[in-house]
Amino acid sequence: MKAELLRELRTSTDYVSGQSLCEKFGVSRTAVWKVIGQLRAEGYDIEAVTNRGYRLCSYPDIISGCELMSRINTEWAGRKVYFRKETGSTNDDAKYLAEEGMDHGSLVVAEKQTEGKGRRGRVWESPAGDNIYMSLLLRPDFSPDKASMLTLLMALAVADTISQLHPELKVGIKWPNDVLINDHKVCGILTEMNAEPDCIHDVVIGVGINVNQTEFPEEIRKTATSLRLEKGDHIDRAALILGIMEMFEYYYGMFVEHQDVSAFVSVYDGYLVNRGKEVRVLDPKGEYTGIAEGINDSGALIVNLPDGSAKAVSSGEVSVRGIYGYI
Ligand code: BTN
Numbered sequence: 001m002k003a004e005l006l007r008e009l010r011t012s013t014d015y016v017s018g019q020s021l022c023e024k025f026g027v028s029r030t031a032v033w034k035v036i037g038q039l040r041a042e043g044y045d046i047e048a049v050t051n052r053g054y055r056l057c058s059y060p061d062i063i064s065g066c067e068l069m070s071r072i073n074t075e076w077a078g079r080k081v082y083f084r085k086e087t088g089s090t091n092d093d094a095k096y097l098a099e100e101g102m103d104h105g106s107l108v109v110a111e112k113q114t115e116g117k118g119r120r121g122r123v124w125e126s127p128a129g130d131n132i133y134m135s136l137l138l139r140p141d142f143s144p145d146k147a148s149m150l151t152l153l154m155a156l157a158v159a160d161t162i163s164q165l166h167p168e169l170k171v172g173i174k175w176p177n178d179v180l181i182n183d184h185k186v187c188g189i190l191t192e193m194n195a196e197p198d199c200i201h202d203v204v205i206g207v208g209i210n211v212n213q214t215e216f217p218e219e220i221r222k223t224a225t226s227l228r229l230e231k232g233d234h235i236d237r238a239a240l241i242l243g244i245m246e247m248f249e250y251y252y253g254m255f256v257e258h259q260d261v262s263a264f265v266s267v268y269d270g271y272l273v274n275r276g277k278e279v280r281v282l283d284p285k286g287e288y289t290g291i292a293e294g295i296n297d298s299g300a301l302i303v304n305l306p307d308g309s310a311k312a313v314s315s316g317e318v319s320v321r322g323i324y325g326y327i
Contacts, residue, residue: 001025002035006070009046009056017053042066063109063132063237071242076105077136077252078245084108086128088115091192091206094135098194098202104139105249109241116208119190125220130212130228132237136248138203142259144195147203148314149261149299151177151191153251154205154244156264158187159271161243162227169230172273175292175301179209180273184225186210207244211235262297269294279303281313 005025008016021032036046036054043060059067065081072078080103087093090108092115097108110133113126126133138150155177162179163171172180179187190206210216210226212235227235254263261268269275274292281288281303290303290311300314 002038003066003069005035006039006066009054010070015049015052015055061236063241067238068241071238072245074245074249077249078107080106082106082108084110086112086114089113089117090133090135091117091190091204094137094204098137102137106137107134109134117190118188124188124208125217132209132211132241134241135204135206140200140203143198144193144200146259147193147200150203150205151189152261152268152299153255154189154207154248155179156251156268157244157247158207160247161240165239165243166231171271173271175272175274181225181230183273185223186225186227211237260297261299265295265297
């Protein structure tokens with residue numbers, strides 16, 4: 001009821017009477033008063049005026065389940081939020097909750113991770129309070145070979161949301177799924193799948209976004225940035241999470257319809273920082289270089305080789321010259 005009550009206050013342009021809240025939620029005035037008290041304790045500034053009711057004057061920068069669920073406008077993505085003040089890894093939480101029957105589209109969000117995981121076994125530094133650490137659970141009914149494309153969808157959803165909310169920022173995507181601002185990494189995505197050869201049980205898409213962090217550890221100082229550092233202003237994390245859920249739901253619908261990324265190849269390529277650049281492909285069978293052209297309908301990176309042939313790179317790591325100082 002807390003999130004619904006908050007939504008009522010948020011969407012009303014006038015005072016909301018205590019009586020109407022009692023009727024709407026089928027509870028007593030004392031119960032309504034108790035929830036108002038809880039919200040105030042969390043930092044919501046709620047005015048109470050006799051004979052008029054309650055009015056939300058301001059709200060804190062928090063990403064609690066209640067805050068997110070009171071603002072979400074999607075059909076399914078992020079409608080159920082599991083919030084953790086501190087956890088090991090939201091991906092691990094989501095995988096555990098998936099076993100417990102958590103719904104498709106549920107989102108685990110944390111203020112801090114103590115064992116944040118990056119790709120290729122790296123650590124994802126996850127200090128408290130400033131950033132976004134979240135994992136979306138999906139229960140798709142397409143074949144496991146298509147799952148890697150979901151990472152591209154999420155990168156696109158993040159890039160679109162940042163561009164929409166902060167149009168002055170120059171957003172890019174380093175294939176397949178690093179989101180960059182001014183060629184510095186601001187978001188990483190780690191997708192983990194639980195599947196059998198011909199069927200997916202669930203997929204967890206973990207997203208880490210450097211939002212209001214202003215200091216980075218020495219090892220990543222040259223390559224990482226945050227939205228705040230690039231914009232010079234404090235950023236509303238909840239708005240970002242909600243926007244990403246909306247955009248992901250939108251792209252996921254198209255993906256399921258086409259069973260590939262064909263419907264948004266050009267949007268993705270528009271963000272692709274590798275495009276037209278020389279890339280080094282770290283193929284286990286041997287490294288090679290070429291010029292990245294864009295992605296194909298399966299999300300693979302098309303690389304034009306010096307001999308005039310082209311390769312579709314769907315795994316392995318692509319290094320981009322000029323990005324992250326990889327030169
Ligand atoms: C990368 O290496 O670029 C991927 C980083 C992914 C980090 C996110 S933070 C939320 C989720 N939980 C984790 O432990 N990892 C992902």
